[in-house]
Amino acid sequence: MENLKVKMEEQLKEIDRLITKSNKTLERLKDIPNKKIIVSKSNGSTQYYWVDWKTKERKYVSVSEKRLLRNVAQRDYEEVVNRKLCSLKSTLEKFINKYDIDEIYAVYNKMSEGKKALVTPIEEVDEVYIKKWLNDTYDPMGFMDNTEFYSNNGVRVRSKSELIIANLLEQYEIPYKYERPIQLRGLGNVRPDFICLNKRERKEFVWEHFGMMDNGEYANKNISKLNMYQQNGYYLGENMIASFETSQKPISSKNIKTLIEQHLQ
Structure with missing residues (x-):
């Protein structure tokens, strides 16, 4: 069940x-005369009148009073909106x-553990939900080289950049699956670098890190991959996160922390 308090x-x-x-x-318009406006239609055109509060007599608004007319209308509008906003604020x-x-x-x-054993909760508590999410089994990809990058929790990844991401995910206690395969229509079986869980919203995010964006062939290949993600319903900022680096602009821990805080907390 989503916690809407933050929203x-x-x-x-x-x-x-x-x-x-x-x-x-309203402060700017506080000295505007306390006039009442009546609007009417005549021969298809709009006409404005001042109305006396006591006698109800009408007086046509002259051209020279157009600015005053707008200010009075704006003040009346702001007063109504202000009251409604203050009422909404109090209610909220x-x-x-x-x-x-x-x-x-x-x-x-x-509840005691004994009673818990007799009851099916209306919705899984976070700990149970997260445990089931993490217990999703899949065959990992093998490692073809001798490089060994292990996160603080012991997850092996393929690069120093992925290690930074993995360690920060673990630091923020974000559940994730490394290189879990998913199917993309038109591309087949792909393995995102990370699939992460926003625990508060119980929502999955695919995270791809693109590490050689100054390499033309690599960049073109992965722009096509991003387009394919989009065609399959994965949109940056909505259910997908992407991070980038080049040989001149390496991965930034600060930027990774910002992405985690914006999307996964």
């Missing part, structure tokens, strides 16, 4: 931004304070 907190920040923006506009803040999806998992987690 709601992001929405709250966006509402705060809009309230600040609206408040600035109260909801976020009470929202804790982990309470659902806590019901099962707090």
Whole structure:
């Protein structure tokens, strides 16, 4: 079950931004006369009138008052929007304070082991889900050379760059499978460098690292591969991550950390 609290907190920040923006506009328009506008149609054209609050009498808005007309309309709009934004903010803040999806998992987690054995939880707790995800078995590719790069958790990879990625994934406690095969229509069986799991969203990301992008033949081959990924429903930033390097621009640990934090946490 996806934990939506982070998204709601992001929405709250966006509402705060809009309230600040609206408040600035209202401050700028605070000295605008308290007039009421009536809009009517006549012979297909739009006409604007000032209306007296007490007598309800109408007065046609002259050309010289067009700027004032716009300011009054803008102020009226901002006041309504501002009230709605403040109401939304209050409602969302109260909801976020009470929202804790982990309470659902806590019901099962707090049970004794004996009772757990009798119960099927409404949804697998994270630990069980991750364990099943990692237990997916597949035949690894062999290693043809004598280079031995092992991650901190003992996973063997093919290059120093992949070692950096693997170690950072492990540092961030991101579950991953190294070179697990998948089928791409039009390309057949391929082995992405990593298939990673965003635990919070329970969502898989394919991660490919392209290490010789200044080699023309290599670059052309892998641009075609990226296109094939896209044709099979893998899109960068959505369910796929790609990192790049050249002989002059080696892999950056900082960039790898940013990719992990943006997509896998």
